[in-house]
Every structure is written in C-alpha cells, then in structure tokens.
Amino acid sequence: MTPRHSLAVLAFVLISSTAAADGDFSLGVEGHSRTEATDVGLPVYAGAVPFKDGDDDKSAVTLGAWAGKFGLKVAALKFRAATSTERVASFYAKELARYGDVLDCRDPAARVKPPKDSDRLSCDSHEPKAGDYEYRVGTARNFRVVSVRRDGEGARFDMARVDLRF
Structure with a gap:
C-alpha cells in the first residue's frame, strides 16, 4: 500500500468509527489524479508545467474519505516554473489574499499553535528553509496552502486545498 493509499484508509477508519453511531449517513472514499487548479481554487502560475518526482509519481491528486457529516478531502498539485x-x-500571496488574511509561515507568529478549541489557522511548527516560502489562508478546517522552493534556476511549487468536516 502506498503512503497516499494509507492516508485515505486511515482517514476512512478514523471517520467511520466516529460516525458509526449516526443511523443516517453516507460513506465513501475518493482517490484520483484528475485534480485541476480549480479544485484548489487557485490559478496556475503563467508558464508553469506539472511536476512529478519520478515515473511512479503524480503531479496532481485528490484524496478523500467521509462518513456522514465527518470527512476529509485534500486536493494537491505540483508544478515547476522557469522563474x-x-x-x-509573490503571485500566490496575492492570489491567496482573495480568501482572507494570508499567513506567511516564515513569520514565527504564524507558527504559534492556537488553543485546541479554536478554528484559527496556523502554520506547522517548523520554519521554511531560507529562500523557501509557505503561505496559508482559511481556517484550521478549511484552508489553502502554497509552498514555493528553489529548483535550479527556477521554482518548484505545490498548492493544496484541505477540507475537514466534523
């Protein structure tokens, strides 16, 4: 089982065990590579091309699992640009701002964990490497994230939308 499949199965097990007491619910698992930039809600940087780490890799993927009102869905894409x-x-910081206040994960204040019962978004506890960027916007349960890093003379960037329902 690949790590992508493991994530979907784990989410399914966690979600379905929580929702089993509900007598009226739908149940499902989704996984495919037909993901488009519109699934994330962001445009593709002009001139960027899909990127794969290897022959067995995908440049786009959507994974999801749900049971009743509980669920998880992740749509992610990888690109390379010659800029x-x-x-x-800068392009993605502006695009993300359409959805609200953008967190710059290079800022230590953006990496402070909010209280457990808060829906406030934060960044992971690790700081991006020097010269790398990571931006997030949304809530802890529904957010978009873009990470950008140097790739030779150009840039590699990943973008994703994460939707948690519970």
Whole structure:
C-alpha cells in the first residue's frame, strides 16, 4: 500500500468509527489524479508545467474519505516554473489574499499553535528553509496552502486545498 493509499484508509477508519453511531449517513472514499487548479481554487502560475518526482509519481491528486457529516478531502498539485521563487511566491500571496488574511509561515507568529478549541489557522511548527516560502489562508478546517522552493534556476511549487468536516 502506498503512503497516499494509507492516508485515505486511515482517514476512512478514523471517520467511520466516529460516525458509526449516526443511523443516517453516507460513506465513501475518493482517490484520483484528475485534480485541476480549480479544485484548489487557485490559478496556475503563467508558464508553469506539472511536476512529478519520478515515473511512479503524480503531479496532481485528490484524496478523500467521509462518513456522514465527518470527512476529509485534500486536493494537491505540483508544478515547476522557469522563474524566481520570489516572483512565484509573490503571485500566490496575492492570489491567496482573495480568501482572507494570508499567513506567511516564515513569520514565527504564524507558527504559534492556537488553543485546541479554536478554528484559527496556523502554520506547522517548523520554519521554511531560507529562500523557501509557505503561505496559508482559511481556517484550521478549511484552508489553502502554497509552498514555493528553489529548483535550479527556477521554482518548484505545490498548492493544496484541505477540507475537514466534523
């Protein structure tokens, strides 16, 4: 089983065990590579091309699992652009701002964990490497994230939308 399949199965097991007491619910698992930028809600940087880490890799994937009102869905895409990380990062910081206040994960304040019962979004506890960028926007349960890093003379960037329902 690949890590992608493991994530979907784990989410399914966790969600279905929580929702089993509900007598009226739907149940399902989704996984495919037909993911488009519209699934994330962001445009593709001009001139960017899909990126795969290897022959067995996919440049786009959607994974989801749900049971009743509980669920998880992740849509993710990977690209490469022949331009600087700064230009790509600036483009996505502006695009993400359409959805609210953008967190810049290079800022230590963005990595402070909110209280457990808060729906406030935060970044992971690790700081992006020097010259890398990571931006997030939304809530802890429904957010978009873009990470940009140097790739030779150009930039590699990933974008995703995460939707948790519970």
